[in-house]
Amino acid sequence: MQAIVIERLEGPSAAVLRDVPEPQHPHHRADGHRVVVEVAAVGLSVIDVLQSRGAYQYGTPTPYVLGSEIAGTVVEADPGSGFAVGDRVGSIVFWGGLAERAVVAPDYTARIPDDMSFAEGAGVYLNYSTAWFAYHRSGVRPGGTVLVHGAAGGVGTALLDLAPAFGARAIAVVSSEAKAEVARAAGAWQVVRSDGAWKDEVLALTDGHGVDAVLDTVGGDRFTDSLRALRTGGMLVVIGFAGGSIPEVKVNRLLLRNLSVTGISMDTFDAEYPGTLRMVRDAIEVLMASGGIHPHVGEVFPFERAADAMRLIESRAAIGKVVVER
Known part of the structure; x- marks a missing residue:
């Protein structure tokens, strides 16, 4: 063949x-x-x-x-x-x-x-299982707000598409107007540009509180401002490093505002907690069957x-x- x-x-x-x-x-x-x-x-x-x-x-x-x-x-x-x-x-x-x-x-x-x-x-499978597991691990509750980096990419558009399934509003971070249009079509509640004062815009959109979770596929030099964009008690979910560089975090930022940072890797999680992969797969199948995935x-x-x-x-x-x- x-x-x-x-x-x-x-x-x-x-x-x-x-x-x-x-x-x-x-x-x-x-x-x-x-x-x-x-x-x-x-x-x-x-x-x-x-x-x-x-x-x-x-x-x-x-x-x-x-x-x-x-x-x-x-x-x-x-x-x-x-x-x-x-x-x-x-x-x-x-x-x-x-x-x-x-x-x-x-x-x-x-x-x-x-x-x-x-x-x-x-x-x-790759995009939506990753997105579903990111929401699952983020602990975002209905009515919450999430910030999505790399929002016009494969995983990013899946994160925007799944926001309603978790009762969340999604703010998309993109680097161009063409990508902003894609993010809006994928279901973004609001869109901000990575080449502007996006962190300040996010805080303004959330009445100064910040978002409940940041879902980050990019990493790189925006990581610190992502922490600043979280509300007290919020969580940053590390999904990938499309930006090329792996950021580091000063843990005093976590201490002072009760922040959390978690990574997601379904297969390694399944090795410790068997059934994780099937849980995610089954959830995706249900959403597809009900027309909840686009x-x-x-x-x-x-x-x-x-x-x-x-x-x-x-x-x-x-x-x-x-x-x-x-």
């Missing part, structure tokens, strides 16, 4: 079209349950870019098949896997997705509704232009989910 392969850890330019063997074994996170999906669409993310440069914490040796998230139709499923031939699914596979067929792990796979396109389905697909690339899709993500110009279709 044909696949897009990373042969060297040199970034997007290392992505090439190759003939590779069919997957012979279960997914490495599937506990022995073999589920094979005919791939229709692949969602790419910063995971793929980092991994192509050897910088992702769950990386794999080269050569490997590119593609961290897929959508398609189940063509083979072990008894006990919870899936059946013909199921329409979206799944995060970490690598191996940009191929004609891929193996998936049941705990990392969700059924997608018949009225959802495969391009949209390729933007569900994936924002940005640019769609053909199979042979996967490297261009990666370059778009690496340039930080991507808006919404970047998808490659077969």
Whole structure:
């Protein structure tokens, strides 16, 4: 079968079209349950870019098949896997997705509704499970307000889209007017610009109190002002570092205003608290079935232009989910 392969850890330019063997074994996170999906669409993310440069914490040796998230139709499923031939699914596979067929792990796979396109389905699992778990860990109550960094990206638009499910109002932080339009369409209550006095604007929008939680996919030099934008007793949720640098925090800021900072990593949390992954997966399936999820697909690339899709993500110009279709 044909696949897009990373042969060297040199970034997007290392992505090439190759003939590779069919997957012979279960997914490495599937506990022995073999589920094979005919791939229709692949969602790419910063995971793929980092991994192509050897910088992702769950990386794999080269050569490997590119593609961290897929959508398609189940063509083979072990008894006990919870899936059946013909199921329409979206799944995060970490690598191996940009191929004609891929193996998936049941705990990392969700059924997608018949009225959802495969391009949209390729933007569900990673973005929405991350967003749902961020809200869950933030402890935001109905009526609360959250601040979303990187709000026009894949996870950012999912965070905005899920705010009503948690009864929250979301303030989006974006870097351009084009991204502001995307954030508004995704459900932002208010939008502020990262190149302006966004922290002061956030405090004004909340009558000087600050937000209940900051959901941060960016990190970098805005971290301290994010803490300043929290209300007393608020929480900052570390989701990622799209800004490139990992910030540090002076803990006296936490002490004086009773602030909390937490990171989220579902798989490591599941290792300590089994059932976490299925809890999140089940919640996402319920929201999809009820029409509560509206994936924002940005640019769609053909199979042979996967490297261009990666370059778009690496340039930080991507808006919404970047998808490659077969």
